[in-house]
Amino acid sequence: MFSSSIQPSTVSLFSSTNSDSLALLSTHTDPQLPSDSFIHLLNDSKSEPAPPSPACLISSSAVSTSGEESGYTLGQTVLHIQSPTIRSTYVRCPPAGSSEHLGLKHPWMHIQVRDLGRQWSFEVGVVDRGGRQGAIRCSTFQEIPRLTVSNPPLLHLPLSFPSPSPHRLTTWSTVALNLPSLLSHFTSLSLLESAYERSQREGRTDSIALPSGTYSHVSYVKVYATCRLRRIWFSETGSGQAVPWEFQLYAAE
DSSP: OOTTSOOOSEEEEEETTSTTTTTTOEEEOOTTOTTTOEEEEEETTTTBSOOSTTOOOOOOGGGOOSHHHHTTSOSSEEEEEEOSSGGGSEEEESOTTOOOOOOBOOSEEEEEEEEOSSOOEEEEEEEETTOOEEEEEEETTOOSOEEEOOSSOEEEEEOOOOOOOTTOSOSEEEEEEEHHHHHGGGGOHHHHHHHHHHHHHTTOOOOOOOOOSOEEEEEEEEEESSEEEEEEEEESSOTTSOOOGGGSOOOOO
8 A cells, every 4th residue: 555655754544533534444343243343433531422323332431421530531533443352343454355565664553542441452464575474463361472373473462551540641552563573573482382383283284484584564454342542653763752743642621
C-alpha cells in the first residue's frame, strides 16, 4: 500500500477522530454472537451513541460513565471493539484477503488503547530484507514469550496494562514496539528449541523460513477484541520522543 510512496517520519494508519476513520481497515465480527461481537464508534467518556440492537456494551467498571471515572476517559470518538472470542472480532489493514503488504518501513509502531477488563491482543506482520515473513502478536493472556513454527512463524509475547490507580491521568495506554529488535527473537535458540519440539509432537515437519535478516517493512496490522482504540501510527523514533500534539492523550474534563 505504501511501499512505493514517499514515507514521512511519522505515518498515522488509523485515527478514530478522522471523518472516515475506517477507510484503510476492514472490520470482522462473529455472526454467531450478534449481541456481544461488534465494532462501533462512540464517545469514550459517555459511551454514546449505543451500538445498534441487538448489540450491547459490556457491563464493566472499565466502561463506567459515572462522574468518578469520567475525568480519566477521553472526550473524543474512539473505536469500541468487543467480543468474548478474541480471534473472531478484529480490524485489519490491509483488508483481509488482500495480497498487498502495508509496506511501511518505520522501525517503531505505536498503538493507543484502553483496557476494558477483558483479554485483548494485537498483531503486526514483519518482513526482513530477504522477504521472509513473520507475525508478532502481543496479548494480555500470554504468560511467557512463545514461538510457533507456522506459516508465517508467530512470535507471541505477553502484554499487561498498568494497574488501575487514581493517580493515573487517563485509563488509556500507548504501547510502543521496536520492530527491528523483536525480529531477532524469531531465531532465539531457547524459543526455537521449544517451537520445534511442539512441532514434532504435533506431527508437523514442514520447513518454514524464519525471518532472520535486517528488518525491511510491515506487512499488516490486526487489532483484536476487546478494547477501545484511538490511534495507530508508525515513526522513526521511540516512545520517549516528542509526538504531534494531536497524538497525545487528553482526559475529558
